[in-house]
Amino acid sequence: MTSTLQDRQDIADLMTGWIRRDLGDWDGLRELFHPDGRIEVTWFEGLAGDFVDASARMGASDFRTKHLITAPVVEFSADGTRAVSETNAVIVGENVRLGLGANGHNRFIDRIERRDGVWRILDRKSVYDFAFFTFPAGVVEVDTESLAAYPSEYGALAYLLDASGFPVQRLFATKGSELEGVIKQSAHNWLQGKGEA
Template sequence: MSQPITAEKLARLERLLERQDIHDTLTRFSRGMDRFDRELFLSAFHPDAVIAAGPFVGGPVELYDWASAGHEQGQVATHHNLLNVTIDIDGDTAHTETYYLFVGRNRDDSNWIAGGRYIDRLERRAGEWRIALRTNAIEWSGLVPTMDIPFSDVPDIHLDGAPARGKEDPSYRRPLINTRKPQIP
């Protein structure tokens, strides 16, 4: 037996949708940076946003140019992993705290790992949530021992697409299909 949809339940559903829209915004930043997808990255920020990240303080276009150049020069792969997210919504403004784990495979084959929190103010403008202000609280960093990437010796490992910084990455394929033959080692 289904229960009637009450005003309270509708309000909770609306809040849940707002939270999901905010979470999607935070994810667009990470994926855009890791895939070097400028358009996706910039879609996470209002054009007049201010971002303070390490030595950088400025807008989203300048941040993308600065960060992608640094990642291109320093790493062959990066992962901006988002962890715990706290979202406080007040009308068309939201404040978030997002724990992150950054991992980069450096060009010298070392692995850099860092953790911290993105502390953001998001604003809903024209019905769309985007970051208006970001502070990056870096709390620790270090190098992890290097080892070979698992399964790199499998001849057809990248037949379905090799990891890439760009839209040639398999995550952009639609529809995603498997072209590798069945094999059980």
């Protein structure tokens, strides 16, 4: 079974549907994932449903985010029921209380499954390419020692998340890293039916 233009559009809509997070449309965000879907990003790892609840808490905090999403590159399984996509994104964050912001450039690597004719995300992981601080109201001091605890590819974003009460607690994949290779190989194996999500 081959993929159709509609399959590709449905998956693209899942990717751009991330705007629901920025708009605080929590029910709409939940609909992007299968009920057993999982997500791993800098500040959260676990079930997608729990991520939506945590995102609502973040939305009520001093930390604001916006995501700019591009069109995905998609590969389908031979039977047309699974897909893996890689999507560029820009994460724009700002803590309004601290007067400090960050822009992070990342790629979402998603395992997507069609169930009962509907495509939804089963697993989302992020690979971080680079990040930098922004200063919405003028330069503020950054603790360079704390910043040095994170890889430079997402250091500014992690620093801002930590300062906002959403700590980054482990190492995440960066461009060209061994962990990125593991994520991609595992997704490829899953696409070919050689492993589970």
